[in-house]
Amino acid sequence: MTEIRNETVDTTTTSEASFASTATPALAAARLVLARDLRLAFRRPGEMLQPLVFFAIVTTLFPLAITPELSQLRVVAPGVVWVAALLSSLLALEFLYREDAHDGTLEQYALSGQSLTWLLFAKTASHWLLTGLPLALMAPIAALALGAPMSSVPGIVASVAVGSIALSLIGAIGASLTLGVRRSGVLLSILTLPLAIPVLIFGASATSRAIAGEDYSAPLYLVGAIAVLGITLAPLAAAAAVRISLE
Amino acid sequence: MAWTWFHRLGSPPYIYALAARLTPWFAWPAAVLTIVGLYAGLVLAPPDYQQGDGYRIIYVHVPSAWMSLMVYTTMAVSAAIGLIWRIKVAHAVAASCAAMGATFTFAALVTGSLWGAPMWGTYWEWDPRLVSELILLFLFLGYMGLRSAIDDVQRADRISAVLAIVGVINVPIIHFSVEWWNSLHQTSSVFRRAGPAMPMSMLLPLLTMFVAFTLMFAALLLTRLRAEVLSRERSASWIREVVSA
Amino acid sequence: MSVSEFFAMGGYARYVWPSYALVLAAIVLNIVWARRALKRARLEARRRVAMKDAT
Secondary structure (H helix, E strand, O other): OOOOOOOOOOOOOOOHHHOOHHHHHHHHHHHHHHHHHHHHHHOHHHHHHHHHHHHHHHHHHHHHOOOOOHHHHHHHHHHHHEEEHHHHHHHHHHHHHHHHHHHOHHHHHOOOOOHHHHHHHHHHHHHHHHHHHHHHHHHHHHHHHOOHHHHHHHHHHHHHHHHHHHHHHHHHHHHOOOOOOOOOOOHHHHHHHHHHHHHHHHHHHHEEEEEOOOOOHHHHHHHHHHHHHHHHHHHHHHHHHHHHOOO | OOHHHHHOOOOHHHHHHHHHHHHHHHHHHHHHHHHHHHHHHHOOOEEEEEEEEEHHHHHHHHHHHHHHHHHHHHHHHHHHHHHHHHOOHHHHHHHHHHHHHHHHHHHHEEEEEEEOOOOOOOOOOOHHHHHHHHHHHHHHHHHHHHHHHHOOHHHHHHHHHHHHHHHHHHHHHHHHHHHHHHOOOOOOOOOOOOOOOOOOOHHHHHHHHHHHHHHHHHHHHHHHHHHHHHHHHHHHOHHHHHHHH | OHHHHHHHHHHHHHHHHHHHHHHHHHHHHHHHHHHHHHHHHHHHHHHHHHHHOOO
């Protein structure tokens, strides 16, 4: 079953437009790319839901494998939720970049004269909106099933939401590095997971404090700081890697 | 002129000949200093007040750890030079670093673990210094994996250069982790603003081993660099002369 | 310090000696690998030059 991905995006700059204002066309192009990615994803809701289903299944495995005792599960709940979210996020990355690299869309982005950094930032944003944000909303449900108290829900959502932003950005770097590699799934994980460890450590710490009812602002700020660092630097690194892959 | 010297370094035949000439000047002093350092560390240095003779692991653990950081930095810097100025020899240097860096990192982790077992009561501890050094090992392995997964040498050079540069943020994290967090690992006792906190009798063997390892790294790097340069220059004419020599 | 005392390392022998052994093994391995890599590269280069001469 082939599908015609006829969502073209006119990202070429006209000389008048680039002469008139250089900032707006880049943002407008980025918005177009974001809209395209979201529209394409919603056309195949099955594919979109796969990482989320994976998350649900993985979090279910742990109580079955460890113990059904909620009091004991509560201790591992933050770790389980975070590792499952990390792995689900990795899965979704493959979908995001693979198709565009295969059908030449990525090449068009690079050749368009638009800032590839901005366009990749838009793709990362779409990855977060399609995977990270839903995971942040599903995480409290998983945590509750693992024994977390209702009062911890806002903290869990906040920590996973901010952390998944950082994960999407780090994943974007990993995905761009492995663009030219055949069957790169495992290599993508090997490259991305070590870089994601700080996010995991602080994010899980924030979630764990939220579940324990303590103040979770300190690790949350640290995760936020990593996310901000990622927003400024990750698209640059990803764009550099994409250009090299497309040469 | 300064720039001609720099440009000559970018020429593969020149680098090959230079590396061949320089290697023994690094290799022999490295061997001598290693033996001297081992003797000084194992025999001459006095036993520690708290740790007795067990602290002598320091003489292999700390130099390995310092080398792991130095090698990664060398790899990242030469990768950046290769990427920015498009100098192939710089990429060859980066490629030559990876295996040695992974070895030093592994050695640092294992010797640290063996030192921690009697002193901390545990073979492993999930604390910032140890975790970030472990991440360094993963970075080296990921770098080597990425390189081998890309067939085109030029593209492999440049993609892995991006990875090396992105990962360099780990190096200051490793170094400052003991200052920034309450770590089980002890804080810096050598690289401090107030100067080293060790008596000379213990510090000298340590510095000797460090210099020995650095010279050894230089000699091995030059050897691997020659191999890299040879395998990259497919059919250049200078290879003919080198090979028939 | 007698020889047996030296090997006992104040009771820490089973930590100290494996550490030193590992690091020295790693050094030797690296030397062997580097020299082998160079030898292999020279062999390859010689073969390439010979092939080019044959054509």
